[in-house]
Amino acid sequence: MSFCETAKGRYSCRGYKNTEVRHDDLEYILECARIAPSACNLQPWKIYVVRDEKLRGAVCGAYPRDWLKDAPMIAVFCGLRGENWMRAGGTDYLMCDIAIIADHFINAAHERGLGTCWIAAFDESRLASALNLPENEKPYIMTPLGYAAGTAxxxxxxxxxxxxxxxx
Ligand SMILES: Cc1cc2nc3c(=O)[nH]c(=O)nc-3n(C[C@H](O)[C@H](O)[C@H](O)COP(=O)(O)O)c2cc1C
Incomplete structure (x- = not known):
């Protein structure tokens, strides 16, 4: 699949089968994410791959949607505050770095036949307490990861x- 085919084929998937993600697919997707560029190569990120059912339920509580509950996995992309590059004058590039790693993950998932959906409209404090995030980890994006339940x-x-x- 060319990059253009991947980018054109990816879509926001809002319906999942409750089927386990293959380990080699997850490994490939995480490798594509790991290699993402960041400002000054500081890599100010952490990805929580939430598989545990109870924990997934708590994460869904921060963005309650029926279509999210069936996904076998949810990835949460956090920025490490204080570890990112800032432009002279104060412009903060943490969100930009997180968008890049999340985009690598999401496009790699599509390449492997897996569905995802960018989610930013979650309740941040609920998500932070569900994952017990330390003060310096700010969640910017999350996405379910799983096989699409439909094609529409x-x-x-x-x-x-x-x-x-x-x-x-
Ligand atoms: C930064 C960002 C945040 C988004 N947040 C949400 C969200 O909270 N909930 C949701 O259902 N979709 C969310 N989306 C998905 C967009 O609505 C979707 O990407 C856009 O409508 C284009 O559709 P496509 O992804 O199918 O190409 C988000 C997308 C981006 C890039």
Whole structure:
């Protein structure tokens, strides 16, 4: 699968089979995430791969959706505060670094036939207490990981290259 095919084929999957993720697929996905670039190569991140059923239930409590409950796994991407690069003047690049590692994970998952969905609209303090996160770990993104229960999803609507690019 080319990168363009992967990027075009990935979609927000909001329905999962309760089927275990193959170990070699998980390993491949985590390897693709591990290699992600970050500002100054500081790698200010930690991924919680939540498999335990009780813990998954607690994580779902931070984003209660029926479609999330069936996923056999939820990955939570945390930024390590104080370990990331800041631009002179104070612009914080932690969220940018976390978006890159999460994107590697999510696209690699699609390549291996697994569904994911970016989730940011969770209750942060509920998620932090469900995972017992230390003060310096801030959760930015989570995604379920599992096999899609159906094939129906929205057709991608995206702006055209002309709308998003300025050729100067
Ligand atoms: C940073 C980010 C946060 C998102 N948060 C949520 C979310 O909390 N819940 C949700 O259902 N979808 C969430 N999405 C999914 C978007 O709605 C989705 O990516 C967008 O509509 C495009 O659809 P596609 O992913 O199927 O291409 C998020 C996506 C991104 C990139």
């Amino acid at each position: 999803h929205e057709i991608k609507k995206r702006k055209s290259i002309g709308d998003i690019c300025c050729f100067i």
